[in-house]
Amino acid sequence: MPTVDSARRDVVTVGVGMVTDELELEHHSHRKAELLLGLSGVFRCEVEGGIWIVPPQSALWVPGGMVHRIAASGNIDSYAAFVQPAADANLPTTCCTIAVSPLLRELIVRSAQFPADHEVDGIESGVAALLLHEVSTAPLGNLHLPMPTDPRLRSIFQDMMTDPSDRGTLESWAKRAGLSVRSLERVIAAETGMSFGRWRQQLSIILAVQWLASGASVKQVAGDLGYENVSSFVTMFRKALGVSPARYMAERSSRH
Structure with a gap:
């Protein structure tokens, strides 16, 4: 089974659900960019340049290779979509929060149903292409504290x-x-x-x-x-x- 970084698909999505007082993922990075969608619970992301808060129904974009630390609390229902660096030239190049439209939310949830090692064609590729287009055109959020x-x-x-x-x-x-x-x-x-x-x-x-x-x-x-x-x-x-x-x-x- 490939890891999210080694999978060939442009978008590999995993879902996470739990109840926690505080979950912390210490400083780490991955080759692919990460789109973290929180349906419930609250996430905090720390990078060298600042702190971002991701409230319910919002998403965080972390470019590939960026060292970051994530903390989460509450009744967590979330999805993390990992995106190939060259998948779309219009994707954000810096860490940011984005507003999530109903369409983008459903595309992320749908993409989590696809296996990480499937052939790159068919409906999966169509969903990935539309998902990336929605990310590239989504309004940016303002819950950012420059550090x-x-x-x-x-x-x-x-x-x-x-x-x-x-x-x-x-x-x-x-x-x-x-x-x-x-x-x-x-x-x-x-x-x-x-x-x-x-x-x-x-x-x-x-x-x-x-x-x-x-x-x-x-x-x-x-x-x-x-x-x-x-x-x-x-x-x-x-x-x-x-x-x-x-x-x-x-x-x-x-x-x-």
Whole structure:
């Protein structure tokens, strides 16, 4: 039986289902690109350049050869499609999340029913070609946190992850890092393309989606992120993602 990397097909898909508090796949890579679809549960992918969160009914694209680490939690129902590097020149060249249309979801599920070692022809090839076309034209998601390489900024990130409720001012974070406010603003903009406030808000959004998908209430998430009241958190979430937290999760649950 061939491995996903050695199989001749353009697309080899496997399904995974389990209930887990936390499943971790340590840093690894594979020759083929990976399209990870989460129907339920929540996934977090870490690469050198950032962190991506994959909520239910979304997918993560990881180019071939890219070292990455994946963590998952909740009632996991997922599919991983492994794609030949030269299968389609229009496929993404960087790690990203993509919006999953009903057609793309069904193509991924259908492709998981094909054996990895079948002859490359017939309906299997047609499904693979359409699947790759859907991936190449799918809208990109926005649940990405750019990760700085500067050790002082990495230290700030670790502190924020340790205590996400800490709503310290820009001045207080700069002091902890041994930087002036202006230097902190300059370094974070150079390494992430964001202001410090925008970068911290993006971390809050990513954590919120991860916790909500794991079953936490909106009130609990707002408190854990240090918001004085639920309405302030909901306003921030709506501005960032276009809908309220409750609507965001309801839309993903209704597609399952």
